[in-house]
Amino acid sequence: MDNWNKEILRLAIPSIISNVTVPLLGLVDLAVVGHIGNEAYISAIAVGSMIFNVMYWLLGFLRMGTSGMTSQACGRQDGQECVDILVRTLIIGVGIGLLFIVAQRGIEWGMLRLMNTPEGSWQFVAAYFRIVIWGAPAMLGLYGLTGWFIGMQDTRTPMVVAVLQNVVNILASLFFVFVFNWKISGVAGGTVLAQWTGFIVSLFAVYRRMKKEGELELVTGQNICAGLQMTFRHILTVKSGWGEFFRVNKDIFLRTLCLVAVNFFFTSAGGKQGAMMLAVNTLLMTLFTLFSYMMDGFAYAGEALSGKFYGARDMAGLRITVRRLFGFGIIMVLMFTAVYVFGGVGFLHLLTDDTAVVTAARPYLFWAYLIPVAGMAAFVLDGVFIGLTATKGMLFSTAVAMVTFFAVYYLLWGSFGNNALWIAFLSFLFMRGVASVLWARRYSTIF
Incomplete structure (x- = not known):
């Protein structure tokens, strides 16, 4: 290594x-x-x-x-x-x-x-x-x-x-x-x-x-x-330091509001379908939580290293860091996808001994398999954006993804029920990554 x-x-x-x-x-x-x-x-x-x-x-x-x-x-x-x-x-x-x-x-x-x-x-x-x-x-x-x-x-x-x-x-x-x-x-x-x-x-x-x-x-x-x-x-x-502080944090705060809106709506929409479906969605979301814990660790590494290289004007080091972070991200996607596909049902049994809930969750387990591949890019680039203090990119990508989430949900809800909620959530994760990549391409130093 x-x-x-x-x-x-x-x-x-x-x-x-x-x-x-x-x-x-x-x-x-x-x-x-x-x-x-x-x-x-x-x-x-x-x-x-x-x-x-x-x-x-x-x-x-x-x-x-x-x-x-x-x-x-x-x-x-x-x-x-x-x-x-x-x-x-x-x-x-x-x-x-x-x-x-x-x-x-x-x-x-x-x-x-x-x-x-x-x-x-x-x-x-x-x-x-x-x-x-x-x-x-x-x-x-x-x-x-x-x-x-x-x-x-x-x-x-x-x-x-x-x-x-x-x-x-x-x-x-x-x-x-x-x-x-x-x-x-x-x-x-x-x-x-x-x-x-x-x-x-x-x-x-x-x-x-x-x-x-x-x-x-x-x-x-x-x-x-x-x-x-x-x-x-x-x-x-010195006013310039305060101005930069509030500029950066304003974008992150607005981006957090977008995340809160999606997460609260996801929980609320599940609850409206009854206690059983709320329990199903809560269990399956633990698979997202586990993946996010792992990827956040690499995002934090991205914050530290990309900011350090950017501050030192070492653009070659910044590019290598971003590529290595994506390399680790791909490894995490393969590992978590394999674990979820082969051990997802067993993991749900660890979380609850209510077989009725696990049975009800099985039809939606496929969507959880797609969480790693849909969400990886957004996690990596969030860390890079924070390190570069390019917080407008984070706000842009999350806002676009939030609009996508609500659009997909309301278009599909009548025909697909709870599947529409999961398709919308995966669309949200995927669009965050796509919009982040598009924004990052404005920085020729990143890729």
Whole structure:
């Protein structure tokens, strides 16, 4: 294996591990309350976790935008700009988190109704929300820190932090619930403690990196306090950095809204067909989720490496990186397609012992086989676009794909039923890739 592939895998593998641990925070909470003995608690955790997933997903630009801008500054070996970007994203992320705390009652009122919270779970969801909301500054600050580490070509630190968060969450939740008998409040308290632990540990990792002499010193020739004071003065007086920050993140935010629209509609359209079809679509979507965890790891590697080479004006290195990423993407397509074709039914049985659901899912399993080939290109080029801060390409491709999704669905729904929903979703994935390639061809340096 040559150095190019080793470098991609060095960045991709820790990112894949981090991605897999992300949903564990919610699953741990669900598992703990599942042993309390009250179904209202389980419903409360499910709804409460979904509320925060929606809130934080919409603010994912804090990670992605930071990653692209930092990787370019890293490629230029501009240490002061790396610090500027970090402080800028922390100001925005922690600031939004504090605003969430201030406006928590209004957010609570709106989200509980938006999520159609069952009446019996209302008080428990509210109790969970009012505690977990205090972790918002930590979570949103951690988004920026994670993006910054990726841009600095370091995916190992976010992986360690993600694993640590889950360990803290498990231990704290068990202790608060079964020792202090805090029930739903104990689960929420464990989540908040894990979030702040991850944030503080990440800040400490930044501090250690700033002090360490090596390949890229972030504050050269100064102590940390003096360097940060200079950084604050600099970022508050230089408007160009803020303009670039908001330009990049605006496109990513609008692109996220398109993704949210498609995903929410997919779930809603399945639910309108009844509980059985909703269960079928939910099970089959786990096959997409698994593939996305793997491909996101390579996308993160693409963010780090493409941004670094672009910042260093090493266009040959950028082209080689993109080609190698597509090479890994093709390997993933072949591997996941084979696993789904030969082991898809067995995997569904692992997820549920309800044979009726598995039987109902079989006619639609073919569409899940096509997920890897339909979605690979979009994942790879999303990472490249973030690294180049070519976020208009991401917005363009996702908007075109969203329009395609709704057009295909409404054209086919009357004749094909739930098959139309899956054809529309695959069209969405495929069109994202096609539109991304067309946009990328505008950059002669990519291909």
